[in-house]
Amino acid sequence: MxxxxxxxxxxxxxxxxxxxxxxxxxxxxxxxxxxxxxxxxxxxxxxxxxxxxxxxxxxxxxxxxxxxxxxxxxxxxxxxxxxxxxxxxxxxxxxxxxxxxxxxxxxxxxxxxVDPRAGHRGGRRTRAAGRAASATYWASLVDTPEPVTTTVTTLTGRPALTFADWSAEHADLFRVPSTQELADRYVAAFRAGRFDAALALTAPDLVRVAPLEGTELVGREAILDNARRLNAHLEYVGVELLGPFVRNDQFAVRFTFDERHLVTGARSTTTKLSLYTVSQGRITHEQVFYHSPPPG
Ligand SMILES: NC(=O)c1ccc[n+]([C@@H]2O[C@H](COP(=O)([O-])OP(=O)(O)OC[C@H]3O[C@@H](n4cnc5c(N)ncnc54)[C@H](OP(=O)(O)O)[C@@H]3O)[C@@H](O)[C@H]2O)c1
CATH class of the missing domain: 3.40.50.720 (NAD(P)-binding Rossmann-like Domain)
Structure with a gap:
């Protein structure tokens, strides 16, 4: 190692x-x-x-x-x-x-x-002097920006992005997505097997109503715990999605899970429709309708 x-x-x-x-x-x-x-x-x-x-x-x-x-x-x-x-x-x-x-x-x-050691080793006076020098340094950058090195070009073969380029490229990440955009990202994350990325699009206090399970769960952690408990005996082989079907602040997705029973090895499918409600760019509510419920 x-x-x-x-x-x-x-x-x-x-x-x-x-x-x-x-x-x-x-x-x-x-x-x-x-x-x-x-x-x-x-x-x-x-x-x-x-x-x-x-x-x-x-x-x-x-x-x-x-x-x-x-x-x-x-x-x-x-x-x-x-x-x-x-x-x-x-x-x-x-x-x-x-x-x-x-x-x-x-x-x-x-x-x-500024000698960076002054702040760590010096007394109060040197620390204050260090802070003043830092402020002067930051102020000087307005007129004299730090030089840009060629390191990125040398290592990657292409020039580094300017901050303006990077901002333009990533602007979407910083604005509240529409319901359609959020729904597309959610479905894409599931299709890529990125359940973590899908979960990141939900609000921490997400509410999940799943009548067949007889529960209304509040909070990602509680929802994940419940899913782990219910699926402890199942291994997911794959999932197919239909959707998203978007209307106003809601969207629906149909999931068909292909699963294998860990003890018996039997294959089965679970089909469910989830209706999601979106607020402030996050999924805040999921209502689940089972077509074929998970095997007991
Ligand atoms: N944070 C950012 O977003 C960012 C972005 C670009 C570039 N940078 C640059 O990356 C560097 C580190 O940034 P940071 O945000 O990680 O800094 P930081 O959180 O302030 O950490 C500084 C680290 O350096 C150690 N250190 C300081 N003086 C030392 C000394 N004399 N001997 C041994 N260790 C010493 C500190 O250890 P102790 O625990 O002993 O204090 C600490 O682990 C800086 O040059 C910064 O300008 C940072």
């Missing part, structure tokens, strides 16, 4: 990197300053040290197969040195420094404004 060293593992970005690597079966080692507050998964190996301390970085890198060097400062100053310290112990280095995503074995320099 390969081992990846991560710096900044306790931060917003680093935690996602840790989760992703663990899920991929990679051994994770994290360089942390305060292990007591790290709150990382138990199987993460913690190495205590500061990113600005060469011996700590070198020690953390020993035996690592790769490093995700996430640079915690606005400025890339110092990142090149740290990358070198890591590189001496091993070959591949990626960087999370601004504008330097996943650049192997290289970190470019950015405009230095």
């Amino acid at each position: 390969s081992t990846v060293l991560i710096t900044g593992a306790t931060g917003r970005v680093g935690r996602h990197v840790v989760t992703g690597l663990l899920a991929a079966g990679v051994a994770v080692r994290a360089l942390v300053r305060t292990p007591d507050r790290a709150n990382l998964p138990a199987d993460v190996e913690l190495v205590v040290g500061d990113l600005y301390d060469p011996s700590a970085v070198r020690q953390a890198s020993v035996g690592a197969d790769a490093a995700f060097l996430l640079w915690p400062s606005f400025s890339a100053d110092g990142a090149a040195k740290a990358a070198q310290w890591v590189r001496r112990q091993r070959a591949g280095v990626g960087s999370g420094a601004p504008g330097e995503r996943r650049r192997p074995a290289a970190v470019s320099e950015g405009g230095a404004v």
